[in-house]
Amino acid sequence: MVDLEKQLRAQAKKLLEDKAVDCVIGYENSDDPLMTTPCFITAPNEVDRLVLNCLCGNNLTKYLIGRKEKTAVVAKAWDVRSVAVLVKENQVKRENVIIIGVPSLRIVDQKKIIAHLNGKEVISVILKENAIEVQGDVFSEDLLIDDYLQAGCELRDDIDDSMFDIVIGEMPASKQNIDDDDLIKQLEAMSSEQRWEFFKKEFSKCIRCYACREACPLCYCKSCFVDQNFPAWFSKSTDLSDNMSFHIIRALHAAGRCTDCGACFRACPNDINLRVLNRKIAKDIKELFDSEPGLNPKEDLPLTSYKPDDPQDFIK
């Protein structure tokens, strides 16, 4: 991991010295030992602030939207796919971006670690090869990275090569997804009523802080449907019906675009399983239209394209 970080700093330094980019967007350490924070490096002598490790969760491609200057961005396997979608949607100019891909980097889920520590405060973290050592006042514990991996965050071996300008580390040899679609299968097997109860429980936790929306690289609308008040589509209250409607539409707005980067899920303060709807839609789209967004920059996005013989058994 230290090796990756060194490579990243060297690459960033070179890009800035050559004036190939005005800014490198990466991660730096934050006040929270379990989290890194996005940083914008604009001078070659600042590159030592950059870090690259299993705590680099954020999807930085969100910051590319609207940038006019040439920018380099650190992107994990699933973040790269977000760039492909943003380029397709004309939000980002591909020629303005240099993607520093880290296709093999896996990240840990901070919430899983916090749950495991059960209230004990972490003061510092030491990164090791396959583990992280969390230290508090009176304890210190080695946690295996593999046990705390962030759900989703699929490593793909079939991302189009042209998506990476610079590759740090290895390309994954095979497709790896740490959670299978068990929950979706279980839900699909349930009755409509049981599913409703499941989602009722899940979405009644929502406090409508819209952190999921703010974190999502694809939520770039100038005026979000929940903020519109003429007409006001849905109330801003946390009434169950409004919460449900918000989450249905949020998932639909990301339909055929979401690359399961987990940004919404990480941002949620109430630990709502936000990914389940997005994953279900992605699964349906794969089955119905044989399309997955962001893997091939040349391919149209599934919901902005069509085939004359698309399935239509559900239409009378």
Added chain:
Amino acid sequence: MSTESEKWEPKILAFLCSWCSYAGADLAGVSRLQYPPNVRVVKVPCSGRINPVFIVKALQQGWDGVLVSGCHPGDCHYITGNYYARRRFAVLKNILEFIGIEQGRVQFSWVSAGEGEKFATVIKEVTESIRKLGPAQRLVKK
């Protein structure tokens, strides 16, 4: 209560595209075809105009069912509007059922301007199936 539920009639909101299904409904009317009076029609320019928000909002407002109807594939006045809509509806239908809205609350059909008979049949079928489901409960804002 029992007398009230006997009196209950489903209220169905129908989004009809103005070029085919709306004209189909018109033909059903001028042909004096009988169909249940449970639908209220919203005329939209194209099935591609129908934002999923409309449908979710209708369910939230307490409509017992929603019918979406447009031109047959290949017949769209705007050439491709219904092709895009078809993909969107497939996703919408699955996700509504996945989240626990009963199957059949939201239905889709293609009715052309010449299919007055089909329009009447569709409305009959939709009304009957939604009558069987009973009044909408789940997403309704109380």
